[in-house]
Amino acid sequence: MIKVEHLTKYYGDFLAVNDLSFEIDEGHVYGFLGPNGAGKTTTMNIMTGCLSATSGHVQIGGFDIFEDPDHAKRLIGYLPEQPPLYMNETPLEYLRFVGEAKGLKGAELKQQVDKVIEQVKIQNVKGKRISALSKGYKQRVGIAQALLGNPKVIILDEPTVGLDPIQIIEIRDLIKQLGQDHTVILSSHILSEVQAICEKILIITHGKLVAFDQPDKLESQLLSANEISFKTDAPESDVREALSTVEHITELTVEMTENILSAHIKTDAKDIHAVSKEIFFAFANRNQALLELTLKRASLEDIFLELTETEDPAKATEGGEQS
Known part of the structure; x- marks a missing residue:
């Protein structure tokens, strides 16, 4: 046309x-x-x-x-x-x-x-x-x-x-x-x-x-990677060891504030919920707590x-x- x-x-x-x-x-x-x-x-x-x-x-x-x-x-x-x-x-x-x-x-x-x-x-x-x-x-x-x-x-x-x-x-x-x-x-x-x-x-x-x-x-x-953030009172070495079993993580950054570790993950997985479930069980299997877990899907604004x-x-x- x-x-x-x-x-x-x-x-x-x-x-x-x-x-x-x-x-x-x-x-x-x-x-x-x-x-x-x-x-x-x-x-x-x-x-x-x-x-x-x-x-x-x-x-x-x-x-x-x-x-x-x-x-x-x-x-x-x-x-x-x-x-x-x-x-x-x-x-x-x-x-x-x-x-x-x-x-x-x-x-x-x-x-x-x-x-x-x-x-x-x-x-x-x-x-x-x-x-x-x-x-x-x-x-x-x-x-x-x-x-x-x-x-x-x-x-x-x-x-x-x-x-x-x-x-x-x-x-x-x-x-x-x-x-x-x-x-x-x-x-x-x-x-x-x-x-x-x-x-x-x-x-x-x-x-x-x-x-x-x-x-x-x-x-x-075209969207950039999906993102997952979480907070835990586990030490950084334990966090990295737990996440080593989780696939499709492309980037990990951590920050420690008053004995609480804040982690930010980027993943190239199509199913962000499946990755978040893997993260949850990776910590649960180690008897360590996730104090907060947040998912962010990229939007048209991000594109x-x-x-x-x-x-x-x-x-x-x-x-x-x-x-």
């Missing part, structure tokens, strides 16, 4: 997008992650034809966004981070205007405006001035304009920024519904949101793709930090598949 090849964008001497390539299939919800300044918004603006590229190609449904923009743009609905709303109009007036700008007329215009109003659930405010609407309703109107013309691709840049928790849940549910009939690309700083909504995740940093895969596969392929904190993105793992 979308093919990005060797996309590069310079602002003067600043490299914002660095030889970016990926392909996006039809009919999924994709998360687009990266720290501030990573090149997300620049990439999205290029993909929608709002911004030129220094070099590279973007194809939407087989149409080049630079060489055949009219056909390519008809396949895209775009909601920028700041929705392009006319505050003195009502949602109904505004959506009619946008529909006409997209080439809709007569019965087709009325049918599509009515449909998107129902889709985003703004029937009860369609006659009010947009300036009087809450942030959540303004976001819904912004999504509605992106849906006009029935585009195959919906691109949403930070669609839940500034919303309250209830509004966030409502917009998330709406995006999930859109993913059933459209290809949706969602940019967000809220990692839990991306994990809850998206079927695949792209992570970029310094304008370069560093990961692209399903959330669960990213966890298994994000691990990949985006690297100074040279070329050194980051390329384990995620591009699909």
Whole structure:
């Protein structure tokens, strides 16, 4: 559905997008992650034809966004981070205007405006001035304009920024519904949101793709080791001897405070609970007590930090598949 090849964008001497390539299939919800300044918004603006590229190609449904923009743009609905709303109009007036700008007329215009109003659930405010609407309703109107013309691709840049928790849940549910009939690309700083909504995740940093895969596969392929911490009153020599029988320990650090030893373990085992059970019985068999045992599984936040904190993105793992 979308093919990005060797996309590069310079602002003067600043490299914002660095030889970016990926392909996006039809009919999924994709998360687009990266720290501030990573090149997300620049990439999205290029993909929608709002911004030129220094070099590279973007194809939407087989149409080049630079060489055949009219056909390519008809396949895209775009909601920028700041929705392009006319505050003195009502949602109904505004959506009619946008529909006409997209080439809709007569019965087709009325049918599509009515449909998107129902889709985003703004029937009860369609006659009010947009300036009087809450942030959540303004976001819904912004999504509605992106849906006009029935585009195959919906691109949403930070669609839940500034919303309250209830509004966030409502917009998330709406995006999930859109993913059933459209290809949706969602940019967000809220990692839990991306994990809850998206079927695949792209992570970029310094304008370069560093990961692209399903959330669960990213966890298994890219996360740093799982971690186990425990406290005991056993001497360090006994602790190291007990742990010598436990497999999959990749790193052990210990610290003694007031006769209590605190140990921190990293393990490459897939089943962290099995390792913790081995540790428990290793001490129980020696008749020595564990005063505290804590497990920490790495999360999507850990993936994000691990990949985006690297100074040279070329050194980051390329384990995620591009699909």
